[in-house]
Amino acid sequence: MTVSNIVREKTDQAVETLEETNVDAWITFGRDTADAPDPMQPLILGEEFIWPGMVLLTRGGRKIVICESHDAGNIQDLGLFDVRPYEESLESAFSEAIEEVDPETIAVNYSRSDSTADGLSHGLYLELEHYLEGTEYHDALTGAEDVIAGVRGRKSSTELERIQKAVDLAQEFLEQMRRSWQPSWSEADVAAFLHEQIDDHEIETAWERSMCPVVTAGAEADHGHAKPSSRTLPRGEVLRLDFGVVYEEYCSDMQRLYYYPEEGETSPPAELQSAFEDVRAAIAAGFDALEPGVEGHEVDRAARDVITERGWPEFKHGLGHQVGRRVHDGGAYLGPTWERYGEAPYREVSEGEVFTIELGIETQWGYLAQEEMARVTESGATYLTEPQRELKPLVEA
Amino acid sequence: MTVSNIVREKTDQAVETLEETNVDAWITFGRDTADAPDPMQPLILGEEFIWPGMVLLTRGGRKIVICESHDAGNIQDLGLFDVRPYEESLESAFSEAIEEVDPETIAVNYSRSDSTADGLSHGLYLELEHYLEGTEYHDALTGAEDVIAGVRGRKSSTELERIQKAVDLAQEFLEQMRRSWQPSWSEADVAAFLHEQIDDHEIETAWERSMCPVVTAGAEADHGHAKPSSRTLPRGEVLRLDFGVVYEEYCSDMQRLYYYPEEGETSPPAELQSAFEDVRAAIAAGFDALEPGVEGHEVDRAARDVITERGWPEFKHGLGHQVGRRVHDGGAYLGPTWERYGEAPYREVSEGEVFTIELGIETQWGYLAQEEMARVTESGATYLTEPQRELKPLVEA
Numbered sequence A, B: 001m002t003v004s005n006i007v008r009e010k011t012d013q014a015v016e017t018l019e020e021t022n023v024d025a026w027i028t029f030g031r032d033t034a035d036a037p038d039p040m041q042p043l044i045l046g047e048e049f050i051w052p053g054m055v056l057l058t059r060g061g062r063k064i065v066i067c068e069s070h071d072a073g074n075i076q077d078l079g080l081f082d083v084r085p086y087e088e089s090l091e092s093a094f095s096e097a098i099e100e101v102d103p104e105t106i107a108v109n110y111s112r113s114d115s116t117a118d119g120l121s122h123g124l125y126l127e128l129e130h131y132l133e134g135t136e137y138h139d140a141l142t143g144a145e146d147v148i149a150g151v152r153g154r155k156s157s158t159e160l161e162r163i164q165k166a167v168d169l170a171q172e173f174l175e176q177m178r179r180s181w182q183p184s185w186s187e188a189d190v191a192a193f194l195h196e197q198i199d200d201h202e203i204e205t206a207w208e209r210s211m212c213p214v215v216t217a218g219a220e221a222d223h224g225h226a227k228p229s230s231r232t233l234p235r236g237e238v239l240r241l242d243f244g245v246v247y248e249e250y251c252s253d254m255q256r257l258y259y260y261p262e263e264g265e266t267s268p269p270a271e272l273q274s275a276f277e278d279v280r281a282a283i284a285a286g287f288d289a290l291e292p293g294v295e296g297h298e299v300d301r302a303a304r305d306v307i308t309e310r311g312w313p314e315f316k317h318g319l320g321h322q323v324g325r326r327v328h329d330g331g332a333y334l335g336p337t338w339e340r341y342g343e344a345p346y347r348e349v350s351e352g353e354v355f356t357i358e359l360g361i362e363t364q365w366g367y368l369a370q371e372e373m374a375r376v377t378e379s380g381a382t383y384l385t386e387p388q389r390e391l392k393p394l395v396e397a
Helices: A002-020 A069-078 A090-101 A122-132 A145-153 A157-180 A187-200 A270-289 A296-309 B002-020 B069-078 B090-101 B122-132 B145-153 B157-180 B187-200 B270-289 B296-309
Strands: A025-030 A053-058 A063-068 A082-086 A106-108 A141-143 A214-217 A237-243 A245-247 A254-260 A320-322 A329-334 A354-363 A366-376 A381-383 B025-030 B053-058 B063-068 B082-086 B106-108 B141-143 B214-217 B237-243 B245-247 B254-260 B320-322 B329-334 B354-363 B366-376 B381-383
Touching: A002 A025, A002 A053, A002 A145, A002 A157, A025 A122, A053 A090, A063 A069, A063 A090, A069 A082, A082 A090, A090 A122, A122 A141, A122 B122, A145 A329, A157 A187, A157 A237, A157 A245, A157 A254, A157 A366, A187 A214, A187 A237, A237 A366, A254 A354, A270 A296, A270 A354, A270 A366, A296 A329, A296 A354, B002 B025, B002 B053, B002 B145, B002 B157, B025 B122, B053 B090, B063 B069, B063 B090, B069 B082, B082 B090, B090 B122, B122 B141, B145 B329, B157 B187, B157 B237, B157 B245, B157 B254, B157 B366, B187 B214, B187 B237, B237 B366, B254 B354, B270 B296, B270 B354, B270 B366, B296 B329, B296 B354
Parallel strands: A025 A106, A063 A082, A106 A141, B025 B106, B063 B082, B106 B141
Antiparallel strands: A025 A053, A053 A063, A214 A237, A237 A254, A254 A366, A320 A329, A320 A354, A354 A366, A366 A381, B025 B053, B053 B063, B214 B237, B237 B254, B254 B366, B320 B329, B320 B354, B354 B366, B366 B381
């Protein structure tokens, strides 16, 4: 069972993270989770609660699930949890468990800035407060942001395999598109070709299908968040794609640039090639700065400095976001220390996290952007994508 | 656009409900709503927020949406809202709007007991508190349970049409199943037949497909929440189905009983027929008690009394739940005043709400249960299902 592989790996990792973050107990509390899923539930339980239920993981390594008796069967079958079914009300089973664990801190899933760490509803937070009222644990509740950043960000081996597969498939589809490309193809035709690949593999796009891939054909194309249009690519222009797929619930995300040569042209114009190299150099600088312990804004800065030193305006977004079950995942963020990014760019990068490294510049050929994906290793980083090193030509298939 | 029909109807209804419930302003506040949807968002906005955004409806009839500029386009296209896009942070746009509205009460979506009224995350609740800190509105926040019970429970004309269609289709499929039935069919074959109907109509089951329909063949079948098995129905036994479909996002939910006669038998055994009539009479008593202003537990009581007066043990659940976008919807509940049901059975029934009326008894033929659906009218109720009046025979097709 692949699901329980993930749940086994992530619950083990959670126990380690509780130790690192000095948190005694971590509760994921939900109900009707098919309709209102906590983003952490697929990672640490992999099953749904119809009635109120909780996953209680402790620093000491206990993995307890308290749930209504009808919800218990599937969870017991996982063989991973000390399952405590209740009949009437969750409260007494909870009180009993919390006395056994006797925690000084109880982390629960709320965060003002990170939606992946904010799966607890306010009503259930009040319910939990009510359970703890008058007990010695009343002041123990705290936000689980740090725990979740550790558990969700640092990918397990099964998660890494799936992300790599999602990367490999997206790259394969893009290369097939390039080899099959016809000058008569519109942006929409390019998207349709990639959708056909995706459907043949019975997988999904990494974000809303009508916008994945983003395809922009040439300098006159709409470089905003527009859907692929009927525009075709003129000679001497650049085709840009932003694309990703989901493989067994894990995403990829990359941007690629292709050039449609003028007749008889053997390489792109020097000025275009030079702009391309500037983007590539900035991405390489970001990649080189990526290592455990660095704060996200430092990585962003390394790339941003290359861009400005080479005379381009700063890119108007962060250099890279995490990728996992969501294509834009939470936790540490490779972004500048702008107010809109809150505390995320100050978070330290950890081994096992997966980031995009992406940026673009506005040129006479339109928006030239590249996006790679990299995994943080023990002492640096390694690319998951095969980084784009040349502006490959589009030639009639 | 059918979506904006619903949104138009429900936002108008919300304004009326705010007046009735003495609430000045109602805020639905979300972000990443494709991943973490507030259950009310499809009703009162019908679009998603990627960035933090809110729907602010007021007693005076204002319909304001504050959202990030990239989220604004689709919402502006609805033509229903005063859309206020922000670039940097939601806070100042929110502060400006709240001063204009100047509310004494601001209802937000949290509830300890009703998940359909508990779509606000604790992190966003804290964010909202932070926005209001030091203003005259700091103590204005309150739970929107009553507002949501009114808006979600009382169905608009478009909602009623869809629910009726979901009922009609489920009934049609069940009758086709009955006419096509073969003695060799297992529980799983019965389910497969209904799934085929569903797939042909490109609709969905009302709950998890592997458990919808529930099919139990005879007294020896597993009458818990088991998946359809390879068991066939012996002669002289009863086939029970619990089934519903989703039509354009609205559900149906019903239970039906069929009898497979002994050879030469022209009607069910008198004792079975009598038990069937007892269930039918209790359901009819519940239906007769259903009218605006009655509290849910009174309706439950009417049916429960018939069952106990006729010598059967009480059924171990409430008589009926609401049906809408979820097959078990929130708000008023036709249940006994047991602790596990909290305040819901004390809530008054309103015109336009749609309930199941369902109960069963344990007999020598197994669990005999029926489930109908009814809409509350101005002075009583009307069935949406065609109530089961006889134990129809299963005969070889």
